[in-house]
Amino acid sequence: MELFSDEIKIKTRKRVELVNITDRVKSLVKSSNINDGIVNVFTRHTTSAIFINENESRLLGDFEKIIENLVPMGGSYGHNAIDNNADSHLRAMIIGGSQSIPLIGGSLDLGTWQSIFFVEFDGPRSRRVRVTIIGK
Amino acid sequence: MELFSDEIKIKTRKRVELVNITDRVKSLVKSSNINDGIVNVFTRHTTSAIFINENESRLLGDFEKIIENLVPMGGSYGHNAIDNNADSHLRAMIIGGSQSIPLIGGSLDLGTWQSIFFVEFDGPRSRRVRVTIIGK
């Protein structure tokens, strides 16, 4: 069994932004020389998240609207006395900050419509996502 | 350290359906001959999810109601111009598509009330769930 670890650097441009990082994860998988195992994708930031879903622009717009309905940016939050981003933290808690994906025969075992997204909730910022691969 | 990987095939019958897959995951654990490690359960579909909770029918009905409150099926979504299932994708983003469960002495380390569920949000469909085990 082997272990591989590397980082993806992301520069976001908007407050809320969905960045498709599938190709960058695939590129790290290739350079790892690990064929079968598990790939963990982990954001190191408390106002961002990782999810896997379809890369379709209208759907991504729908996500921005539904998360605004559930956790409004303009809500009344205690944390905003310190830093004006409580909504960003709360959204991150709900969506979650990592995903673990099976690796088979050198490829991520994603379904046809699955892409991996870095979800920015408090941009624009420079972000780092850690990719860890365990397998053989 | 050993690696095991196999698939569970599921046929759902309703648009929203909670399928208890605990016994099928346990059966794969047994056939893996791995005793201790981590078991990853991953759905390959963008309109489904995996969660762990209690197998109690009224609670599962409560889940269907609360997710309908949070992300209504009849909401106004841009993605529905393409495919009438934006709600299914958005629900999947919120619940999440995988779980990683400890394996100890040949058994999943689930608590007394914990069952593993495949969550269908856009059935009826044929689905595949990947189970990956790393351990010894």
Added chain:
Amino acid sequence: MELFSDEIKIKTRKRVELVNITDRVKSLVKSSNINDGIVNVFTRHTTSAIFINENESRLLGDFEKIIENLVPMGGSYGHNAIDNNADSHLRAMIIGGSQSIPLIGGSLDLGTWQSIFFVEFDGPRSRRVRVTIIGK
């Protein structure tokens, strides 16, 4: 590759309570003698969750409020005919019961503001969280 597994015991005092378990996870990492890999933190209970976010008291209060807005304690739930904690289960399904964190050079690869929280939704109770480490 090595495997390590141990448990954290937690005693909660309130119905909803956020318990920072970062130091306890770090202490298990140290005693594992594993330097690089993945650390899985898994709750064995269906009315609790694990998330990673900032340890700031007002933000933690904001979380309690937003989850009450999304899944009200006093809602009408079928499961409450059996046990008066449907809201606790539903909140747990949404937040999720485990996190997998990269381990690098003997340290959890958490960002500056990331702490690991056990989230109690049905306390006060005695709880057990399983920590599994795979790496070398």
